[in-house]
Amino acid sequence: MHQAALLGGMMRDAPRYGWEMAQPALHSWRKMAEAVQNHVKSLNWGHRVQLQDRKVKYFNFKASFVNKHTVCGVLKGGKEILLSAEHIVIATGGRPRYPTHIEGAVEYGITSDDLFWLKESPGKTLVVGASYVALECAGFLTGLGLDATIMIRSIPLRAFDQQMASLVTEHMAVHGTRILKGCMPLRVEKLPDGQLQVTWVDLASDRRDMGTFDTVLWATGRVPETRSLNLEKAGVHTDPHTQKILVDAQDATSVPHIYAIGDVAEGRPELTPTAVMAGRLLAKRLCGRSSDLMDYDNVPTTVFTPLEYGCVGLSEEAAVALHGEEGVEVYHAYYKPLEFTVPERDASQCYIKMVCLRNPPQLVLGLHFLGPNAGEVTQGFALALKCGASYEQVMRTVGIHPTCAEEVSKLRISKRSGLDPTVTGCG
């Protein structure tokens, strides 16, 4: 859906590049949703085929523990099945959280679990939350031409670099998403015409305000799927606050032969590729094929907001907290992607920053990239960090001209110098 939104941007660029269209294009949610859903269904099917190919038995039921070695599943007809195993892996993930304390939230709101499966356009949408899910959804809805508002209680993208986070939201605002900062919803009501009336409070002024929307999307966080597992029957401990399952470095829970991986495990990044790799490594250990543990350091990730944000390693705040203001050197640049020039797109938020140790050889601690194709750009640099890259080594890498990624290899201005970090020309 992000790609659909990006294509919308490209269609706006196209006339400047000589493509003649009599009228601007309109977007059909129905068509997009059908295409996206068909692809997802083909993936579901692919997973089932793969399990079958590898002779993994698959049951479509909700499971819960009976004891340390046994789980129980209930089939559609109500028939119960008991399954026992030497090792059990819990990988039930999480589901979006509903703010149940808000009147009308559950009744009238939806979550990302529903959004991607909507057959009709959500129309004018209020997205509540400041997680990457919230920003991504609000971003692509805006890009598809819908009226989208995002309501943020405190700060966006908590745990991410905050300078980058504010550039991300700044770009979203320029891109047309309405942003209500420091606001909290109080009530959702359905009006006779079917629209949803939301009442919220501005936390700074304590002023109340109201607005009507077609859809209210909660993206205020996710809850691990642990409550219906009867974990206590197996003796598996969870964190009382997050309800996530407590695990050790081997991914073992409080019960040595029961493991937990992915979003359901406490303290793990909620990312698909980490879950995939953790699962693979765990299987290898269980089969005695290797003793490798999952390395959760320097996990790269990308937020697919209209202007993508890719990062790996430490945020500037975290680096300073660890090494002190004096121990950290930050190199940065505002750059303009070449493709932005012809359609005269605004590049005010295209920004890169590399967080390094200050002492030679200035080890790179973190890289933050805001711009087109951030995911593609960040992956290789994640490798460079893994290889223990120093600032000098990155600078000695010849750039690929003309790309956005090459700007990373040309970061010459340190924040400390106070010089203007705006890139001009090709030099």
Added chain:
Amino acid sequence: VEVSPPHGPGRGATPNRRLGDVRGVSVPSPPGRRARLSAAVTSRLSSAAREELRRRLLGLIEGHRVVIFSKSYCPHSTRVKELFSSLGVECNILELDQVDDGVSVQEVLSELTNQRTVPNIFVNKVHVGGCDRTFQAHQSGLLQKLLQDDPAYDYDLIVIGGGSGGLSCAQEAAVLGRKVLVLDFVVPSPQGTSWGLGGTCVNVGCIPKKLMHQAALLGQALTDSRKFGWEYSQQVKHNWGTMTEAIQNHIGSLNWGYRLSLREKTVAYINSYGEFVEHHKIKATNGKGQETCYTAAKFVVATGERPRYLGIQGDKEYCITSDDLFSLPYCPGTTLVVGASYVALECAGFLAGLGLEVTVMVRSVLLRGFDQEMAERVGSYMEQQGVRFLRKFVPVVVQQLEKGSPGKLKVVAKSTEGPETIEGVYNTVLLAIGRDSCTKKMGLEKIGVKINEKSGKIPVNDVEQTNVPYVYAVGDVLEGKPELTPIAVQAGKLLARRLFGGRLEKCDYVNVPTVVFTPLEYGCCGYSEERAVEVYQKENLEVYHTLFWPLEWTVACRDNNTCYAKIICNKLDDDRVIGFHVLGPNAGEIIQGFAAAMKCGLTKQLLDDTIGIHPTCAEVFTTLQVTKASGLDITQKGC
């Protein structure tokens, strides 16, 4: 000034820093390998190392007004430093006891000056001597005379050619306080096309090429967008004029930016053609034929290359090259592209993407010098996109059938394998068969600068110096170096720093990443598979590969077995990645970071240990499992 006799203490120094470490520049070594010990620690220097050091020292001496070779604890050195400081003169001081190769420096210095001791002082390239001599020279007034700027030359540096390499060198030299002149003159193409400051990249290379590539990609995006729910009823057509005007406007702003930037840095710029007339002297001829001569202590040749013509009947008269294409005032229509260089394939690719009928005539292989498996894949995707390839043919004559914008041309071509000839009619014939260095009409022979007679390229040593010591070269004119803008920029900048900034860092030409912006982009870094086999032998290599299906292509129903990733690992060196190849969307953005990782000694294990970013194309490199040797299937199953 006479050479001074030995005097003062000459004790051995404690090596703890190398000469190269003036500003913390050190040669990186991949993790897990021990850094090589500096060979310069002992005084037993190989003749090559001695020659190298000698050149460095001469560079240092020539590049600075005052150079003092000193030892930090030597009281005589301190007195000399105080003297210059009291005269308000900035000195470049090298403390021999604080560099790793101080002993060797002292040895080479004694060869150069017949003086073994410190301090050892040079003023404006003249060896003054030690402490006593310097004070004597001060008293006699000689020192003051020496300190006056060298009046013999108009400029410290003249750069011939205002492209990526020349401009970066000129600007850096000016930043370092030197008096610099840039001569730039674009000889119009046979079709009469010329352009402004900035060289090939900005005017007739990377910039317009990538923008036209982007225009073609947007055409693809328009097609894709229907699958993503965007609705527009009308047929979409491309307007060549709108695109070209927009691109030329951007280029115009870049030309202007370069001129401004030269002015800000007080680099003199003259729009004239430069030609050596005698040592240290160049004649500049402007568009009106007016000649002026300028002299300089040092010269940098950065004149680049221009497209080659076939040397057949009708080629210069009727054919165009990339020099003309990007500012062509009319749509080229049905086009024959002659050649299989990356320029040929990129131009053919975007012309086809804009909806034109395109044929590529190839003499032998595609993308010579690149990995041939990748090259064939690039070609087959282009074929899939409607580009027609005529393999193993070369044009023999081009005739005009009709004048016009565009007109009609008949091309007769003959087979490279037999007597067969074919004919074709096209609106435009674009030659992209290679490029020739602009080194033959600039009087290099008058001052004895050697060029490769066949290629016209200039051979240089590892500090970009020609056989004539005060003449240097950067950019595409260099023999055996990659022809890439960022390389030229880097080489130019580092050259200026070595000449005038006392720095020693050399341009690193190893593992240079590059990308071919064909409809499906191809990025690579390090060895091609063929070259790797030649260098390391097949049995010592492991090649991992896979086809992949970008997520964005799934919904758009584009082919699931086109994009391809391949790495070549050296089994004898910890499975180090020595070749990295990707064919897919945004290859340029993908490969940059991996190139940095290769600089840091990337291995297969590290790739496996790194978490992918989901969903991207780049993540495919973190999950490569199938080796080519295994022969296992790498096709991706569709829905």
